Amino acid sequence: MLDLKTTLNQLDDVKAAMANRNSQLDFSGLEQLAARRKELILLHDAARFEQRQANDEMRAIDKKSEAFTELRNKLKTMSDRLKEWDVELAKVEAEISELLLVIPNLPHASVPVGKDESANEEITRWGELPTFDFEPKPHWELGEALGILDFERGAKVSGARFTFLLGAAARLERALINFMLDVHTREHGYHEILPPFLVNRAAMTGTGQLPKFEADAFKTDNDLFLIPTAEVPVTNYHRDELLDGAQLPIRYVAYTPCFRLEAGSYGKDTRGLIRQHQFDKVELVKFVLPENSYEELDKLLDNACEILRRLKLPYRVVALSTGDLGFSAAKCFDIEVWLPAQKCYREISSCSNFEDFQARRASIRFRREPKAKPEFVHTLNGSALAVGRTLVAILENYQQADGSVVVPEVLRPYAGIDRISLASRP
């Protein structure tokens, strides 16, 4: 959420930023509501002041006297008028926050300006693309042939975009989760946290999924939402809290399944594990000092990349353009992994700095010194990594001519196998 005062004071900049995001918003309503809000606050404050002074008189006066009745009647009219203002004020404030809650974050100055993903900027490339003396197969063919991915039964039991992992695939998924958690907790200084997988409306609003993107989320009939990412419960862990500045930065790493309706992506990535309604992800979340947040974003991005380097999977990093940036992000890097069968890089992680956008929505603040004024923290998060897509990348990059798949070296202690083949079925 943007700050009301700042938004109105720098309206031209905000409008320009929204245009870059392809987001057309009308701010005239906001300006009018803000003006009315101020009027009502002034009226309210003055009336209350008067009322409180009259209350002192009421206390002193003889309750049976005529003067008492007279004064009471006078105060009654004042009280009724005050109530009307208060009702209107509450309405105006609700309308203001309704408007503010659907305004996306302002892109950071370093974000490339552009209409869509074609304006994204490649930042780095790592690793050598694998060469094959045969035509590399897509992971779904490999997985089905090896008997470790079962899409058909996934569809039977749950529906499209649900899959059973069996044997080595299930084992590798589990190995990847443990491997990622171990690297981030032991080497990168993150604190492991296992959050609830269902969250309430306030949590979804705090990180920015609501109110705008309710149609994208799975919802229970008790008004709970299946988390689309661990970002939601983990960021909201500190909602409505006033943190001690000395604690910052706070770093969490969480494994969770993620649930996404994928509304509006019909016909996209229908085959394979790339786009599922349920997938596993290891997520990094940070709460940091505002002045450090971009430095912290670089570190977080590097922490995520480290996983791919250890798995020896070729990747590139892309800075998203203003047109491709997510709703809450001020800056976002995508990490894309090489998929030989598709002969392209595919997103496997998204690392974002939200600055104070989520912190303001969720009221997550800190105090620099014991007596200092509270300030909003900056929040960041990134996948490190999307586990299902990592499995996809391993299957495709490590495939052999005979249809078997070599297990990356760092994973072998976790997986307990060094090759997936029909013969090796555990």
Place this chain on the structure above:
RNA sequence: GGAGGGGUGGCCGAGCGGUCGAAGGCGCAUGACUCGAAAUCAUGUGUGCGGUAACGUACCGUGGGUUCGAAUCCCACCCCCUCCUCCA
């Protein structure tokens, strides 16, 4: 799910219709004392909103209601605790 108890400031806890942003304690900060520390004493110590400021105003789980006036009374909801039931 049933019965009872409870949600007040960073924490504990009093208040149960007007003098309450709220006693008292703990914690924290500053000062005094001390060679230093502990102890002790003194002073200070919430957040949002409006305002350059002085100051004003709002906030006692959340939302409604009663009243000239609500932390205090009424209603609904949420959450926590104890017992029973159930369960992993």
